[in-house]
Amino acid sequence: MQYEILSRPAASAAKLTLDAGESVTCEVGAMIAMSAGFTVETTSRKKGGGGGLIKGLKRILAGENLFLNHFTATAPNQTLIIGPGLLGDIIHHPMKGGTVVVQGSSWLASGIGIDIDATWQGLGKALFSGERMFWVKCSGSGDLFLNSFGAIYPVDVAGEYVVDTGHIVAFEDTLQFHIGKASKSLVGSFLGGEGLVCKFSGQGRLYCQTHNPPNFGKLLGPKLKPR
């Protein structure tokens, strides 16, 4: 599979080129346009079995859809254009074994060699990380496409790194994180508007997003008519 990420960073779309027999699994609703030589299959499981309903239900908790769309090219050189719903960037992460933990709605698409599951990060992180209770766990090898709200920037963590809640896109599971205060005093942390932060430690790649979706939602919400 060849790929190209177009019109970055705010209106990014990924253009994937597949050869006959190649498949890609996409988030439901991600397809913008495609060549005519694709078959599309909607299942609640990984392409070719595995997973099944329980994993599908866990994906719902992680903010993704129960169903996955599998696009399989039936002719050579077929192109598929995919994109997320909101304004933001797309990033390609090549996986060679190992596991990447992805924030709820940031998973966009992956090759069929990647297994998609939901993972529970523990109660403290679930309540205070500013993210969903469950995260999407991608493991295996192949191409992984992630999307963000705002632009994405990668950080290679070696040692420690602090990210504000709501700004995490994904991280390799060789990294651990815990919830902590932004400054030494708890009062100071909240007065500074940063509240609690995610403190990462270990060695690995971390992807952050420049904007925090709930902050934008809270700005718009009060100006809209009540529902």
Add this chain to the structure above:
Amino acid sequence: MTIEFLCGSCQKHYRVKDELAGKRAKCQQCGATIEIPVPPAVDPQAEAAAPLSPTAPPRPVGMPSSSENIRGSGDFEFEISQRPDFALVTVKLQPGQKVFAEPSAMASMDPCITLQAGFKGGLKRTLGRALGGESLIINTFTATGAPGEVTFAAGQPGDAAHYRLKGGALYLQRGAFMLHGEGVDLTGKWQGAKGFFSGEGLVLLKASGNGDLFFNSYGAILPVDVTDQYIVDTGYIVAFEDTLQYRVSVLPGLRAGGTLKTLFFGAEGLVCRFSGQGRVWIQTRHVHPFLAWVNPFRPAKSN
């Protein structure tokens, strides 16, 4: 001094010598060709004030951009700048030349330009445009006495594109019309049952004649040359040439022995299947997902 940049496709971080600025190289990780960016002149004091910690994100100097300006000339010179997120169309009119734009599209203009609002093309055309999701009123901008510039921008953040009509016709999705030059005829075109199923509107705008046309989108615009068949989700079509035939259907999975699930649970819903030879313009975003996302943030009605 070293230059730090990221590979445009796999984001691998590189640090190279200054002398290599502007050269091309192959990414060691993914094999993509990268142009080594020329670093902007940095104020050494500012640099010292904000030292990069070892774990700080590498500066995205080499981020690729599709923000190239589009320049050209038809009946008049034009430029589309600030692409793809905040496209601004600048047209340069010679004395006596006119452009016709949708209301409130004008952003700024020279004092020699006169603006006249009015119905254009009689009752039938006017109503046709209204059904096509555009305003009844069309603003006419005329350069009087001296050449002058007018700039236009859409209400939403997004891209804009130019199309030169040469006797053919172009169909525009609801709300995509921005402005046109002299010689272009704009009317609503009933699409029959196809329009009903496309979910975007029963009437498409049809532009025909000889002249310049500009249209806009939400998100970036990608042109696709269709040579045989091409499938686009109905919400992402901006415009297409009338040499293309189209029909609204469900994703191919459903027909090729697939299951009904693709339609009901796959959420890709209905797609437009283009066939023939011609160009279709697609947008990379559409507003409905944004509206669905913002909805939960609305305050709850208090009883």
